[in-house]
Amino acid sequence: MIKKTLTVTPKLGMHARPAGIFVREACRFKSEVFLSKDGTEVNGKSVMQLMLLAAEYGSKIVLRVSGPDEADAMSALEKLFARKFDEE
Amino acid sequence: MIIIKGIGASPGISIGKAYVLEDEEIVVTRTEIPRDRLRAEVARFKAAQKATHRDLDAAEAKVLKLLGKNHAKLIDAHRLILRDTLITQDVPKRILSEGVNAEFALSEALEAVNQQFEKLEDEFFRERRHDLFDVGKRLLAHLLKHARRSLADIDHSCILISRNLLPSDTINLQESRILGFATDLGGKTSHTAILAQSLEIPAVVGLSDVSRRVKTGDTVILDGEQGLVIISPTPEAVAKYEKAQAAEHEAERALEALKGLPAVTQDEKRFQLQVNLDTPEELKAVLALQADGIGLFRTEYLFMNRPTSPTEEEQAKAYSSVAKAMAPRPVVIRTADIGGDRLTQMGIEGPKNETNPFMGLRGVRLFLRHLDLFKTQLRAILRATAKGDVKIMIPMVSAVAEVQAVRRLLNQAIAELQAEGVALPKMVELGIMVEIPSAAVLLDAFLPHCDFVSIGTNDLIQYTLAVDRVNEHVSHLYDPFHPAVLRLIHNVVTVAHRGGKWVSVCGEMTSDPHAVPLLVGLGCDCLSISPRMFLRVKETVRGLRHAAMARLVAKAVTCSDSEEIRRLMREQGL
Numbered sequence: 001m002i003k004k005t006l007t008v009t010p011k012l013g014m015h016a017r018p019a020g021i022f023v024r025e026a027c028r029f030k031s032e033v034f035l036s037k038d039g040t041e042v043n044g045k046s047v048m049q050l051m052l053l054a055a056e057y058g059s060k061i062v063l064r065v066s067g068p069d070e071a072d073a074m075s076a077l078e079k080l081f082a083r084k085f086d087e088e
Numbered sequence: 089m090i091i092i093k094g095i096g097a098s099p100g101i102s103i104g105k106a107y108v109l110e111d112e113e114i115v116v117t118r119t120e121i122p123r124d125r126l127r128a129e130v131a132r133f134k135a136a137q138k139a140t141h142r143d144l145d146a147a148e149a150k151v152l153k154l155l156g157k158n159h160a161k162l163i164d165a166h167r168l169i170l171r172d173t174l175i176t177q178d179v180p181k182r183i184l185s186e187g188v189n190a191e192f193a194l195s196e197a198l199e200a201v202n203q204q205f206e207k208l209e210d211e212f213f214r215e216r217r218h219d220l221f222d223v224g225k226r227l228l229a230h231l232l233k234h235a236r237r238s239l240a241d242i243d244h245s246c247i248l249i250s251r252n253l254l255p256s257d258t259i260n261l262q263e264s265r266i267l268g269f270a271t272d273l274g275g276k277t278s279h280t281a282i283l284a285q286s287l288e289i290p291a292v293v294g295l296s297d298v299s300r301r302v303k304t305g306d307t308v309i310l311d312g313e314q315g316l317v318i319i320s321p322t323p324e325a326v327a328k329y330e331k332a333q334a335a336e337h338e339a340e341r342a343l344e345a346l347k348g349l350p351a352v353t354q355d356e357k358r359f360q361l362q363v364n365l366d367t368p369e370e371l372k373a374v375l376a377l378q379a380d381g382i383g384l385f386r387t388e389y390l391f392m393n394r395p396t397s398p399t400e401e402e403q404a405k406a407y408s409s410v411a412k413a414m415a416p417r418p419v420v421i422r423t424a425d426i427g428g429d430r431l432t433q434m435g436i437e438g439p440k441n442e443t444n445p446f447m448g449l450r451g452v453r454l455f456l457r458h459l460d461l462f463k464t465q466l467r468a469i470l471r472a473t474a475k476g477d478v479k480i481m482i483p484m485v486s487a488v489a490e491v492q493a494v495r496r497l498l499n500q501a502i503a504e505l506q507a508e509g510v511a512l513p514k515m516v517e518l519g520i521m522v523e524i525p526s527a528a529v530l531l532d533a534f535l536p537h538c539d540f541v542s543i544g545t546n547d548l549i550q551y552t553l554a555v556d557r558v559n560e561h562v563s564h565l566y567d568p569f570h571p572a573v574l575r576l577i578h579n580v581v582t583v584a585h586r587g588g589k590w591v592s593v594c595g596e597m598t599s600d601p602h603a604v605p606l607l608v609g610l611g612c613d614c615l616s617i618s619p620r621m622f623l624r625v626k627e628t629v630r631g632l633r634h635a636a637m638a639r640l641v642a643k644a645v646t647c648s649d650s651e652e653i654r655r656l657m658r659e660q661g662l
Contacts, residue, residue, distance in 0.1 A: 005433075006393055006433075009392060013210075015115065015164055015213070016162055016166075016279070020161060022368075046174065047165060047168040047169055048169060048172045048174050051219075078455065080393075084389070084392070088440050
């Protein structure tokens, strides 16, 4: 299991578009993916649950990945945050 | 004439005949399904999912054509909602365990999530549930074999009035030549509102009962700026709004016409109007404004959310692309103003949990502790000088020794690059941000070590007034018109000019048309403005007389509170 704290980079927070991009990427991996904020943890492969996290711009969320390809999954998902989810 | 007040979701005025869209209340009844038919019921639900996927494909093609790739990602998000376990697993589970029809299972599942959304305090995220409803309605329509009416079919130009509009409806609005829309429900940050803004359709939402008060064919005025809907307006009201509408179009054209014109006051004093740049992605929009340069290129984005620090190569590429695009106009690159927490993320040992990060290890303080990071960025900026007029700016300077240290490091980087055979210009200007009061007060001592100064008003105000703007208990004390702030800026400009150095101002004050007259009067040489407000500020500058503003400032610096300054400005019609 790997865990990392990330800052929400999309200007409007984890709304539908970035949440969608995240879930799509997360679903490529076998590992389980969880995101948590302020003590609430949700399934990182569910776009609805991700939006319910209400993670606003600049807030800190914890990404937890667990499974056979966890290292690859973590690095791929982390990259999304670094690229600000390719927002224009 | 009836005036209803709602929330202005997308600015602009439209006047026209109303078209009231009947509320599409889908009634879902609970039907018990015999055990041997439950499998078939699940299959029926799966078929509806498939049909909805096809709907979304069609919608995506339309959005792609009308609004481009970024908005099309919204449809992609809808597709993911459709694939969400909530739909794919919860609904079939409900059908099987409760022995009910698919429609009922679906609406129960949606309602359960809706309740969770309603609990969210953040309005923006609460509004996201409309995306879920959008998908839910499509599914229901397929289950009920209910032909969903498409707004694209309304072919006369009208103002659309309805209880609610889903994002997918909004997409159809432009093709149907709709003048604007008003809805009972909705908030400023719903997708419907955001799409309306992108499509530039005036919209007012949150009107509670407008759909019941307006009849199709009524004349309606929509004021998207004020959030008003006027039903059956008097001829006077129509005339007034027609005038306002014409003035609006005129103002837009006038602002457009300002592109490329110099920022010169009525009495011929020329100002450099530049823009702030947060990431190179904004460059295209910035270029279209034809600004005099980039007065603040923030480089923090390069250091955000990554496990390692950005390489010299990566940075040089980013800076060069901006320098090249702007050449021969200047680009002021500010070295990263990041805090200690970023270091930890990049795998570098840094301070943790500073109690007061605004007064902690950030900006130049942090970089002087991590000279390798600092030199890498300086080298990358220096390499970009080959592509255009690049200047360097240092954030969070509070002591002269810091500037001297930066100068030494810069000279080292220059010597290294020259030894490596990299051609550099004779001189690269080094500036400091004046955002800490000590630098503003003691500027004369800093001047021999730098080539220009740039006043960062946000932090200067925050540190001078000891106000954290995000702290709701004190945020009302944050005041750009505070005479103490004005005196500090006045001192900076006077001392810098006496020392033969030019002064730029970045920060939100430059983007506030009310504050700009003061900055003009203070004699700041250059204003660096957020792209969105650039033309508006240029218009303001071109309408002012510098001499009169200088007189205003002379009086303003003697005032004892900001209200007095505001009054002085009102007297001059500012």
